[in-house]
Structures are given as structure tokens and as C-alpha cells.
Amino acid sequence: MQNTTMTEQDIITDLLTSEKHHTNTINTFITESTCANLRQNLKTILTEEHNIHENLYNVMNQKGWYPTSDAPAQEVQKTKDRFNSLQL
Numbered sequence: 001m002q003n004t005t006m007t008e009q010d011i012i013t014d015l016l017t018s019e020k021h022h023t024n025t026i027n028t029f030i031t032e033s034t035c036a037n038l039r040q041n042l043k044t045i046l047t048e049e050h051n052i053h054e055n056l057y058n059v060m061n062q063k064g065w066y067p068t069s070d071a072p073a074q075e076v077q078k079t080k081d082r083f084n085s086l087q088l
Contacts, residue, residue, distance in 0.1 A: 009063070012056055012059055012060055012065070015056050016053065016056045016057065019053040019056060022049050023046060023050060023053065029042050030046065
């Protein structure tokens with residue numbers, strides 16, 4: 001048995017991956033639930049999970065473990081236009 005120590009980056013990466021899974025699972029529960037009270041409770045939990053996800057991402061980004069760059073304004077507008085055309 002090998003003694004492997006996880007780094008802080010490994011742990012936070014694992015937590016972030018878990019949060020992504022949690023939000024996807026909760027979202028599925030919300031869309032498939034027929035109980036309005038349960039859906040509302042799940043929506044509250046989903047918001048909390050998104051907040052945790054955002055905090056983990058911010059830590060990773062600040063430490064340089066999850067670098068991102070801003071999308072060009074033209075691409076952002078193109079995506080907005082595409083999304084708006086899908087709305088009913």
C-alpha cells in the first residue's frame with residue numbers, strides 16, 4: 001500500500017469536480033420532481049451548491065490553478081444573440 005499525500009490543489013480540484021456533479025444531480029432532481037415544495041427546497045440547495053462552486057473556483061483561480069481569460073466582446077455578443085433567439 002502506497003502512502004500518497006494529496007496536495008491542496010488536488011483536494012480543491014476534487015472538491016470542485018464533486019460540486020459540478022452535485023449541481024448536475026440536483027438539477028435533474030428539480031426537473032423530475034412533481035412536488036412543488038421539494039422543488040423549492042432543491043432550488044435553495046442548488047443555489048448554495050453554486051455558491052460553494054464559485055468559492056472553490058475563485059480560490060483555484062487566485063492561486064493560478066484554474067487560469068481563465070475573458071472572451072472577446074464579439075463572441076460574447078454572438079452567444080447572447082444565439083441564446084436570445086432560442087427563448088420563447
